[in-house]
Amino acid sequence: MRLKDNLLKGFVKENPIFSMALGLCPTLAVTSSLENSLGMGLASTSVLIGSNAIISLIKNFIPDKVRIPCYIVVIASFVSVVDMLMHAFLPALHKSLGLFIPLIVVNCIILGRAEAFASKNGVFDSLVDGISMGLGFTCSLSVLGIIREILGAGKILGFQIMPDSYQPMLIAILAPGAFITLGFLMGMIKMMQKKEK
Amino acid sequence: MKNYLRLSGILLIICVIASATLAFVNKKTKPIIDNIAAQEEKKAMLFVLPEAESFEKHEDGEFVYYLGQKSGGELIGYVFIATGQGYSSLIRTVVGLKTDFSVNCIKVISQSETPGLGANSEKREWQDQFKGKKCAQISVVKDGGEITSITGSTITSRAISNSINAGIKLLEVAVVKEGGNK
Amino acid sequence: MELLYKLLFISISTVFVQNFVLMRFLGLCPYIGVSKKLDSALGMGMAVIFVMSMASCITYLIQYYLLVPFGLEYLQTIAFILTIASLVQFLEMGIAKYAPALYKALGVFLPLITTNCAVLGVAILNIQSTWADGTPFNFIESILQGFFAGIGFTLVLVLMAGIREKLEYSPVPESLKGMPIAFIVAGCMALAFLGFAGFKI
Numbered sequence: 001m002r003l004k005d006n007l008l009k010g011f012v013k014e015n016p017i018f019s020m021a022l023g024l025c026p027t028l029a030v031t032s033s034l035e036n037s038l039g040m041g042l043a044s045t046s047v048l049i050g051s052n053a054i055i056s057l058i059k060n061f062i063p064d065k066v067r068i069p070c071y072i073v074v075i076a077s078f079v080s081v082v083d084m085l086m087h088a089f090l091p092a093l094h095k096s097l098g099l100f101i102p103l104i105v106v107n108c109i110i111l112g113r114a115e116a117f118a119s120k121n122g123v124f125d126s127l128v129d130g131i132s133m134g135l136g137f138t139c140s141l142s143v144l145g146i147i148r149e150i151l152g153a154g155k156i157l158g159f160q161i162m163p164d165s166y167q168p169m170l171i172a173i174l175a176p177g178a179f180i181t182l183g184f185l186m187g188m189i190k191m192m193q194k195k196e197k
Numbered sequence: 198m199k200n201y202l203r204l205s206g207i208l209l210i211i212c213v214i215a216s217a218t219l220a221f222v223n224k225k226t227k228p229i230i231d232n233i234a235a236q237e238e239k240k241a242m243l244f245v246l247p248e249a250e251s252f253e254k255h256e257d258g259e260f261v262y263y264l265g266q267k268s269g270g271e272l273i274g275y276v277f278i279a280t281g282q283g284y285s286s287l288i289r290t291v292v293g294l295k296t297d298f299s300v301n302c303i304k305v306i307s308q309s310e311t312p313g314l315g316a317n318s319e320k321r322e323w324q325d326q327f328k329g330k331k332c333a334q335i336s337v338v339k340d341g342g343e344i345t346s347i348t349g350s351t352i353t354s355r356a357i358s359n360s361i362n363a364g365i366k367l368l369e370v371a372v373v374k375e376g377g378n379k
Numbered sequence: 380m381e382l383l384y385k386l387l388f389i390s391i392s393t394v395f396v397q398n399f400v401l402m403r404f405l406g407l408c409p410y411i412g413v414s415k416k417l418d419s420a421l422g423m424g425m426a427v428i429f430v431m432s433m434a435s436c437i438t439y440l441i442q443y444y445l446l447v448p449f450g451l452e453y454l455q456t457i458a459f460i461l462t463i464a465s466l467v468q469f470l471e472m473g474i475a476k477y478a479p480a481l482y483k484a485l486g487v488f489l490p491l492i493t494t495n496c497a498v499l500g501v502a503i504l505n506i507q508s509t510w511a512d513g514t515p516f517n518f519i520e521s522i523l524q525g526f527f528a529g530i531g532f533t534l535v536l537v538l539m540a541g542i543r544e545k546l547e548y549s550p551v552p553e554s555l556k557g558m559p560i561a562f563i564v565a566g567c568m569a570l571a572f573l574g575f576a577g578f579k580i
Contacts, residue, residue, distance in 0.1 A: 021558055024411065025496050029404035058211075066204050070211050072464060076457040077215040081222050084453065088229040091237075098309070102456045102503055106496040108408060174311065175402055176569035183555070183562030191554035216454060223453040285397070287509065 006128045010136030016109045017140040018189050023109040026100050027141060028178040034157050037145030039093045041138025043082050043101065045131070048110050050078040052130035055118040071114045072105070079104045109137060147181055148172045237306070238278075238291075245293025245302040246274045257371035260364075265293070274301055275368055281360030283308060284315050284352040292361050298369060300327045300335070303361065308353075315353035323347055332365040389523045394531040395575040399497050401568060406497030406532055410539065411561055413488070420540035424533025426488040428526065430470065431501055434463050435525025438502040439518055459502045464493050501528045535568065 016022045023044075030040040054074050062070045083101045086094040094101065104110065113133055118126040149155055152172030154162035162168075171177045242252055242263065249265030256262075262277040275294045280287060286309040293301040303324050310316045317323060326345060327335065336342030337355050346354035399405045406427070413423045438459050446452055471489045474482045492498060505521040516524065542564055551560050 021411065022408070024407040025404050028407060061207070062211075063204055063207060066208050069208055069461065069464060072460055073208075073211050073215050073457060076460050077219055080219050080453060080456045083456070084222050084226045084230070088226040088233070091230075091233050095307075099500060099503060099507070103405075103496045103500060105456055105460050106494050106499050108494055111494060170314065171570075174569075174573065175404070176566045176573060178404070179562045179566030179569055183559045183566060186562065187552075187555040187559035190559065194554065212457075215457065219453055219457070 003128065006125060007132050010129075010132035010134070011139060012136075014133075015136050015140060016133055017137065018186055022112060023107045023137065025103065026107060027144065028175075028182060030097055030100055031141055031144040031148055031178065032152070032173040033149045034142060034145040035093070036096055037141035038138065039086075039090070040097055040100065041134070041141045043086065043097070044104055044107060044110070045134025045138055047075065047078045047082055047104055048113060048134040048137075049127060049130035051075045051110060051114060052118040052126040053123055054078075055114045056121060056123045056126035059119050067119065068111075068115075071111060071119075075110055075114065076105050109133060144178075144181060144185065147185075148177060151181075152177060241291040241304050241306050242276045242293070244304050245291050246276050247302075248273050249276075252276060255371070255375065257367070257374060260367045260371055262368055262371060272296060275372070277364050277368055278306075279357075279360035279364040281356035283310050283356040284350065286310055288318070288353070288356055288360070290357055290361060292364060294365065294368070298365060299329055299331050300361075303327045305357065310350070310353050315347065315350040317347050317350065318353050318357060327361070332362060332369070335362045335365070385520065386523065389520060390527045390530075393524055393527040394534065395572065398531045398535060398572055398575075399500070399528050400532055400535045401565070401572045403500070405500040406495050409491060409495055410532075410536055410565070411558065413491075414536055414539040414543055414561070417537065417540045417544060419488075420536045421533070422484055423488045423491070424529070424536050425484070426492060427495065427497070427532050428529030430463075430467060430489075430492050431498055431525040431529040431532075432522055433466055433470070433525075434498050434502055435505055435521045436518075437462055437466060439505060439521045442506050455503070455506075460499055463498055463502065467493050497528065497532055501525050535572075538568065539565065 010016065017024070017027050026040050026044070030036045051071070051074050055071055058070075058074075079102060082104070083094075086097075086101065113129060117129045121129070146156060149157075150162065151169045152174075154160060154166045154168050169177075172181065239252075242265075243249070246265040248267070250268045251266050252263040253266060254261065254263055260277070262275055264272055265274040265276055266272055274296055275298075277292055277294075279290045279292055281290075282288075288308040288310070289306050291304045291306055293303070295301050305319050305324065308316065308318060310318065330343065334343040336358050337344050337346045337351060339346065339351060340355065340358075342358065344354060344358045393399070397403060400407065400410050409423055409427075414420050441458055441462060442455070446455060446458060451458075467489055471482075474489075501524065505516055505524055508516045508524065510516075539561075543561060546560060546564070555563070
């Protein structure tokens with residue numbers, strides 16, 4: 001596979017959220033602001049890169065029958081490492097993401113990429129795949145985060161961008177807003193794809 | 198059978214390597230994490246009672262409070278942490294009191310209330326209305342007190358006010374007891 | 380009396396006020412994925428209730444009798460996910476052998492549950508949850524929370540499946556068909572559940 005294709009696929013063609021509907025829980029739960037979205041996205045990306053690399057390194061050593069438990073152990077250790085590092089060096093972000101850091105383990109994107117890509121390809125390709133998918137995930141989270149933060153608080157990254165007269169739509173940062181925003185975004189993407197055809 | 202042993206052996210090796218890595222990272226980060234928690238508490242205590250130079254921990258049963266002292270040992274106030282069940286989370290507030298048990302300053306240190314509603318309890322403007330209030334005045338207006346609720350978040354406001362109110366009562370009892378012992 | 384109060388508190392708060400799917404955003408993949416048909420939604424729900432109660436029970440024991448005494452709390456994530464994965468595997472084998480009828484009904488859903496984040500979520504939440512006075516949940520309370528979290532999941536899954544079966548015959552705009560409209564419907568349901576929030580017993 002060509003490097004460029006491999007690097008770009010995570011953003012559009014195989015975008016994990018919008019076209020494959022994977023990893024929905026963190027997508028909806030932490031995107032109430034851009035800051036949280038970026039934090040979650042980058043944490044998942046680093047886990048994804050690490051686990052992809054290690055799994056493709058040891059893929060010949062793991063017997064087929066126990067491969068899923070092995071993948072889970074590798075992923076869970078990376079998640080724990082990221083969890084501890086964030087707790088130590090980014091305590092505020094760690095607090096606002098809370099429960100969803102350990103839950104990166106069960107994010108289907110990560111196990112999915114391990115099974116579908118890293119277990120069949122070389123280390124370098126798997127690294128690139130991890131970067132591409134991870135950043136694609138981060139971008140999608142950020143789009144949702146930006147929309148919800150503007151609508152719900154009138155701010156981006158905590159800076160006021162809407163005029164003072166704007167009455168924030170609280171619903172956008174509450175739970176229902178997450179579902180509805182994602183629903184309409186997916187609909188828009190579907191519409192655009194159809195027009196291209 | 199031999200095959201099964203091999204399978205579990207490999208799984209075991211991977212688990213051992215993983216746990217060893219985690220143990221190493223944990224050893225490196227644990228002191229930093231503990232330090233952050235301790236420092237945050239210290240910082241919050243200094244914030245609510247800025248004139249104090251040292252804090253002395255006291256306990257009365259399960260109630261923990263701190264005496265804020267100047268370097269000479271002169272008592273200038275009390276600090277305690279109030280905990281109350283809010284709308285969707287436990288809210289912890291550090292409360293600083295003057296020696297006459299009126300509130301010097303409060304600071305909400307942990308909550309995960311609804312963003313845009315209850316979470317506004319972290320705003321300084323709201324917390325500043327507690328300044329100078331005495332125990333009897335601290336409850337929301339709806340309950341006959343003098344604390345103005347955050348718009349749309351009576352439950353959060355009530356939880357914070359009531360936890361502070363209860364804390365001050367415990368503190369008064371504890372301080373009297375302490376004084377009696379001396 | 381106190382027990383009854385706690386039972387009421389846990390049941391209402393986990394089923395309605397802090398519903399796992401609509402308020403805590405846990406277990407969304409099966410919520411969107413398995414809610415196309417009513418009977419499969421019901422099967423999935425039953426399997427989740429079962430696994431969540433079992434997982435709450437076992438992870439509680441692991442946390443307090445294995446991890447805490449040896450100071451290994453940092454292995455929590457790894458230990459819990461491995462426990463859940465093997466629990467699901469054993470359950471599948473056990474049910475297939477001793478209750479073939481049940482296996483026929485639930486079998487296909489069991490493997491899907493390993494990657495259902497609601498199960499790991501409830502295990503971790505059981506350890507983190509506290510009462511207003513700061514005491515952590517005990518063994519029974521943890522199992523109850525697991526059980527009722529499963530009930531809450533099943534409730535919204537079945538409701539959603541009912542709505543989606545009707546949606547099949549509704550004139551939905553072309554580009555919103557399928558997944559997007561499912562999310563918008565979920566949003567409306569979340570809006571309705573928001574009404575339970577702040578409910579005091």
